[in-house]
Every structure is written in structure tokens, then in C-alpha cells.
Amino acid sequence: MPLPPRLRRHHAAALPALLAIFIAGCANADYPNSVFTRFTEFNRDIGYLFKLLIYLGTFVFIFVEGILLYTIFKFRRKSDSERPKHVHGNTTLEILWTAIPAVILAFIAVPTVRTIFKSQAVASADALQVEVIGHQWWWEFRYPQYQITTANEIYLPVGRKVNFKLTTQDVLHSFSIPQLGGKRDLITNHVNYLWFTPDSVGEGAWNGFCAEFCGTSHGNMHFRVFTVAPSNFEGWAANQQKMAAFGAVAPAAASVVPVSTPDGTARGSAVALPAATGIAAATPTVPVVTNPTHPAGTAVPATFVSFPYDKLGVHNIPQTPLPEGLTFNESLKGDPQRGLDFMTKQMGGGCVGCHMINGNPVMRGVIGPNLTHVASRTTLAGGIYPNDAKHLALWVKNARWMKPGVIMPTLGAGQYDPITKTYIPKTGLNDQQIADIVAYLQALK
Ligand code: HEC
Ligand SMILES: [Cu+2]
Known part of the structure; x- marks a missing residue:
């Protein structure tokens, strides 16, 4: 059916316009x-x-x-009388x-x-080794050569080959950093490898995702990768190797606390934690800068500790909206020492059962992310919120409302727990206690 002339003109214009948009999209460096x-x-x-x-x-x-x-x-x-020739x-x-x-x-x-x-071959042994452990719904990253355990953020020195060893603590996940390389599954009871060299890239932040459906908060399981100059990587690593920047004690006390996985079995590589977290380091407050894997001659700068939030690209900044109605009294001033005492001596909120803080003898949990240097991260909770006082407070108050399905319980007094479908009694955390906890967490640079 022929189109009326006006429409036909539009059609003629639409195709080149579409093509132009398509080509512009492909060429867009951003x-x-x-x-x-x-x-x-x-x-x-x-x-x-x-x-x-x-x-x-x-x-x-x-x-x-x-x-x-x-x-x-x-x-x-x-012609109508013509018949096709039959061939066989x-x-x-x-x-x-x-x-x-x-x-x-x-x-x-x-x-x-x-x-x-x-x-998918195993990369050469001199590569930077990074162990990736998928959890519902966050990422654990370990640097065995550096004895570092962190979460949701990977630092890579520009120009050095990196070898990822991919495993999962629970269900299938998939490790994907589109702009740097690949996508490879994390498979139960199986180790996958992935390696690449960020060799023609500057300092920058890159988005990473879970790319295999893994449950309720699969869409909230992001991470960031930072490619940094080798000297800055050493600076970051030196800081990560330190004991907690606030309230760390001598390691003798810490090393006697046994570590086990939630069900008491040696699942994944969780049982390797005491060694991997640097608890056994000789002096707790002195950074381990003489690690043999640091390339010879690399000076460890005291200045670079982590990627600055304001250097994130516009596409790296978390955009997750806050749950409507979840509020926190932001005028309260927290005290880090009170927060530390509350979390460790009064066992407020049971943080000790799930989180590890190196240098803190009671914070030995392995269910949630290692919090030793939580304040050095740009984002929280699988990269879905900025890491600032407000988001930390709301997270401690009601993590399950901030991110559906998480194991971390809802802790704020009077808060509705969407998983147990009950209200937390008045004995739950009040805003002042949360402000103190947040002050302590923010001291963990
Ligand atoms: C039952 C285990 C459990 C308890 C108890 C618990 N957490 Fe968590 N926590 C988790 C898990 C699991 C996550 C990761 C959730 C996610 O991102 O999906 C988490 C995430 C966090 C994060 C974000 C860390 C990051 O880098 O993204 C902070 C901060 C935190 N918890 C603080 C606390 C504090 C403070 C307490 C005590 C008041 C506490 N947690 C109690 C399991 C727990
Ligand atoms: Cu997933």
C-alpha cells in the first residue's frame, strides 16, 4: 500500500537519522x-x-x-503457460x-x-593474583600475594597482568567488567580463571556486574574496578594491609579466636581467613610494606589510599533511590569510641557474628564483607549506594529495606523487617547508637 507523500518524506528522512544516531552511539567514547x-x-x-x-x-x-x-x-x-524445468x-x-x-x-x-x-588458561605466576568470591549479593576480593581481603572494589595497577580466580560461596554468579575484559561464570565447586592486562588504559573507574541471575538482589550486585598507576596501587595495598585505623589491638589476642564458617564446615576458602587477613602480622599498626611481591624499587607513596569519590565517572556513581520513608536524624553527632564499644563489648546488633575487622579481636565474622577499611571504599552494599554517613546510617538501620533479601538483619528500633515481616522492638538500635557506629565505621579508612 503506497504511503501518502507527506509520510513518505518522513520515512525517507527517518532512515538516515536512525543510522546517524546508531553510528553516534557506537562512536561515543563515553x-x-x-x-x-x-x-x-x-x-x-x-x-x-x-x-x-x-x-x-x-x-x-x-x-x-x-x-x-x-x-x-x-x-x-x-508467461502463464510456462512450467519450470524439473531437475534432480x-x-x-x-x-x-x-x-x-x-x-x-x-x-x-x-x-x-x-x-x-x-x-581461560591460568595466567603466568608473576601476574597479580585476585581471588573473586561471589556471595548473594556482594563480591569478596582477596589479594593472596598481599594478604588483603576487601569487598566490591578491585584495584588494578595499569600495565600489570591480573589473574582472577573465580569461585562462589553459594549459587552461580558471573563476573563481568565489560570495558576491561570478559565475563566468566562463578560456578559452585569449580574454579574458573580469567586474565587480562589493563595495558592501554589510564587511571579510571570501571563498572562491574553480576551477569548471571542469582536471586532477589541479583540486579544489586555491582562492583567497581579502579585502574591506577603502579605506585598508587602500592599505596592502596599498603593501606589495606594495615590493621584497622581505629581501635586496633595487639594481634596476640586476635589470633586465639577461632574462625569457622556459619555451618562449621570448610566451605569455599573462608577457612583460610586468619592468614589471608594479616592478623598474623608481627606488629599490628605498622604497614607491611616489605612484601616480596611488591615490584622491586617501587616506592610506597604515603599519599594515595583510595580512589577519590569525586573522580568517579558519571556512570560509576550509584543511582539507587532510597526507600521512601526510611529516615535518619542526621543532626546527631556520633562518637567512634562509643560506636566501637557498643559494637564489640555490648555486641550491639550482632555485627561481630558476621563481619571481620582486622586488629579487632572480636570482629571475626566471615558472612558479610570485611570492614577493616570500609571507609576507604567509594560505595556500599554491592556498589549500589555512595559510601557516606547518611547511607551507612540507613544501611545499619534497615539493610533489608535498602537492598531486598540481604542476610544482614534489620536492626533499627521500630523498623519493619521485610523478611521476617515483623517490627523490631524498642530494644533495637536507636539513632544515637547508629550515629556512633557510623562514626566508628567512617574512622576505618
Ligand atoms: C547476619 C549477618 C550480619 C550481621 C549481624 C550484620 N551484618 Fe553487615 N552485612 C552482612 C552482609 C551479608 C552484608 C552484605 C550485604 C550485601 O551487600 O548484599 C553486610 C554489609 C554491611 C555493610 C556494607 C559493607 C560494604 O562494603 O558494602 C556494612 C557497613 C555493615 N554490613 C555493617 C554492619 C554493622 C555495623 C552491623 C552491626 C550493627 C552489621 N553489619 C551486622 C551481614 C551482617
Ligand atoms: Cu547475580
């Missing part, structure tokens, strides 16, 4: 979660495969459509249409399989 970057050999290899497939596919498309169009016009019925079998043709796709498939399969083997 496209936040694109895999079409060339920052690592991983993405370059995948990009090469992608182009190869597009070029071969285009060739096949044009070839097949060309023959089709030719056939349609050449052999169309020219054509050996040459059959050999050709089997052989040509086979050759094309070989062209695709050989580089594809080679890339698969290359990218």
Missing part, C-alpha cells in the same frame, strides 16, 4: 558499559573475533542474497555448498577456539 574497548588484550582479542564474524557474515549475506535475487529475476515465470540432484553444487561453509566455519572456529583456550 559509552559506559561497552565491550568494544581496546584497553586489554582480552577485549582486543574478542574485538578481533567480533570483526572477523561480522566481515565473514557480511560476505555470506551479500553472496547468498545476490544469488537469491539473481535467481528470482532470471527464473521468474514469464547436482553433484557439483552439493559439493560446493558443503565445502564452502566448511571452509568458512574453519576460519571462524580456529581463532575462536584459540581465544577460548588462551583467555
Whole structure:
């Protein structure tokens, strides 16, 4: 059916406009979660495969459509009395249409399989090793060479190969940093590897996600990756290796506290925690700067401790809206010492059962993120909120309202717990106690 002339004009204009938008979208350097970057050999290899497939596919498309169009016009019925010639079998043709796709498939399969083997092999031992442990719904990151355990934020030195060892504490997850490289699943009872070198990238922040549905808050399971200059990485690592910046005590007391997983079994690598958290370091308040894995000659700068929040790109800043009606009296002033005493001596809120703070002998839990340097992180709770006093307070008050399904209980007095579907009694945490806890957490730089 022919379109009226006005509409036809619109149609004619729409196609180039759409094309222009599409091309502009692809060329936009600020496209936040694109895999079409060339920052690592991983993405370059995948990009090469992608182009190869597009070029071969285009060739096949044009070839097949060309023959089709030719056939349609050449052999169309020219008169009503005409009958098509009946043919049966054509050996040459059959050999050709089997052989040509086979050759094309070989062209695709050989580089594809080679890339698969290359990218999931264990990287060389001199690579920076990072253990990734998926939890519902946050990420645990360990640097075994540095004895660091942290959560939801990875620091990578520019130019150094990094090897990720991927495991999960519970269900399947998938580790994905589109702009740096890859996506690979975290599989129960199985170790996967992924390695790349952020070699052609500057200092910056990159978004990471869980890319395999893993339950209620799967969509809230983000993380950030920071690529930093090697000297800044050493600065960050030196700070992470220190005991808690506030209220740490001698390690002798800490090392006698046994650590076990919630069900008492040695699941995942949780039982390796005492060694991995640096508790056994000789002097608790002195940074471990003589780690043999620090590249020789790298000076440890005292200045760089963590990626500054105001340097985050606009696409790295969490946008999660706060639950309506969840409020906190922000005028209250917290006291870190009171917060520490409350959390550890009075066992307020049971934080000790789930969280670890190195240098704090009672904070030995392994269910939630390690909080030793929680204040050095830019975001909270799987990267979905900014890490500031207000969000920390609301989180401690009612984590389950902030993020559906979390294990961390709702703790604020009078708050509704969406999982148990009950109200927390008056004996729950009041706003002043929460302000004190937040002051302590914020002292953990
Ligand atoms: C039953 C275990 C449990 C208890 C008790 C608990 N937490 Fe948590 N906490 C968690 C888990 C699990 C998470 C991770 C939730 C997520 O992001 O999905 C978490 C996350 C956090 C975070 C965010 C950390 C980050 O880097 O994202 C803070 C801060 C925190 N908890 C503080 C506390 C404090 C303070 C208390 C005590 C008042 C407490 N928690 C009690 C399990 C617990
Ligand atoms: Cu997930």
C-alpha cells in the first residue's frame, strides 16, 4: 500500500537519522558499559573475533542474497503457460555448498577456539593474583600475594597482568567488567580463571556486574574496578594491609579466636581467613610494606589510599533511590569510641557474628564483607549506594529495606523487617547508637 507523500518524506528522512544516531552511539567514547574497548588484550582479542564474524557474515549475506535475487529475476515465470524445468540432484553444487561453509566455519572456529583456550588458561605466576568470591549479593576480593581481603572494589595497577580466580560461596554468579575484559561464570565447586592486562588504559573507574541471575538482589550486585598507576596501587595495598585505623589491638589476642564458617564446615576458602587477613602480622599498626611481591624499587607513596569519590565517572556513581520513608536524624553527632564499644563489648546488633575487622579481636565474622577499611571504599552494599554517613546510617538501620533479601538483619528500633515481616522492638538500635557506629565505621579508612 503506497504511503501518502507527506509520510513518505518522513520515512525517507527517518532512515538516515536512525543510522546517524546508531553510528553516534557506537562512536561515543563515553559509552559506559561497552565491550568494544581496546584497553586489554582480552577485549582486543574478542574485538578481533567480533570483526572477523561480522566481515565473514557480511560476505555470506551479500553472496547468498545476490544469488537469491539473481535467481528470482532470471527464473521468474514469464508467461502463464510456462512450467519450470524439473531437475534432480547436482553433484557439483552439493559439493560446493558443503565445502564452502566448511571452509568458512574453519576460519571462524580456529581463532575462536584459540581465544577460548588462551583467555581461560591460568595466567603466568608473576601476574597479580585476585581471588573473586561471589556471595548473594556482594563480591569478596582477596589479594593472596598481599594478604588483603576487601569487598566490591578491585584495584588494578595499569600495565600489570591480573589473574582472577573465580569461585562462589553459594549459587552461580558471573563476573563481568565489560570495558576491561570478559565475563566468566562463578560456578559452585569449580574454579574458573580469567586474565587480562589493563595495558592501554589510564587511571579510571570501571563498572562491574553480576551477569548471571542469582536471586532477589541479583540486579544489586555491582562492583567497581579502579585502574591506577603502579605506585598508587602500592599505596592502596599498603593501606589495606594495615590493621584497622581505629581501635586496633595487639594481634596476640586476635589470633586465639577461632574462625569457622556459619555451618562449621570448610566451605569455599573462608577457612583460610586468619592468614589471608594479616592478623598474623608481627606488629599490628605498622604497614607491611616489605612484601616480596611488591615490584622491586617501587616506592610506597604515603599519599594515595583510595580512589577519590569525586573522580568517579558519571556512570560509576550509584543511582539507587532510597526507600521512601526510611529516615535518619542526621543532626546527631556520633562518637567512634562509643560506636566501637557498643559494637564489640555490648555486641550491639550482632555485627561481630558476621563481619571481620582486622586488629579487632572480636570482629571475626566471615558472612558479610570485611570492614577493616570500609571507609576507604567509594560505595556500599554491592556498589549500589555512595559510601557516606547518611547511607551507612540507613544501611545499619534497615539493610533489608535498602537492598531486598540481604542476610544482614534489620536492626533499627521500630523498623519493619521485610523478611521476617515483623517490627523490631524498642530494644533495637536507636539513632544515637547508629550515629556512633557510623562514626566508628567512617574512622576505618
Ligand atoms: C547476619 C549477618 C550480619 C550481621 C549481624 C550484620 N551484618 Fe553487615 N552485612 C552482612 C552482609 C551479608 C552484608 C552484605 C550485604 C550485601 O551487600 O548484599 C553486610 C554489609 C554491611 C555493610 C556494607 C559493607 C560494604 O562494603 O558494602 C556494612 C557497613 C555493615 N554490613 C555493617 C554492619 C554493622 C555495623 C552491623 C552491626 C550493627 C552489621 N553489619 C551486622 C551481614 C551482617
Ligand atoms: Cu547475580
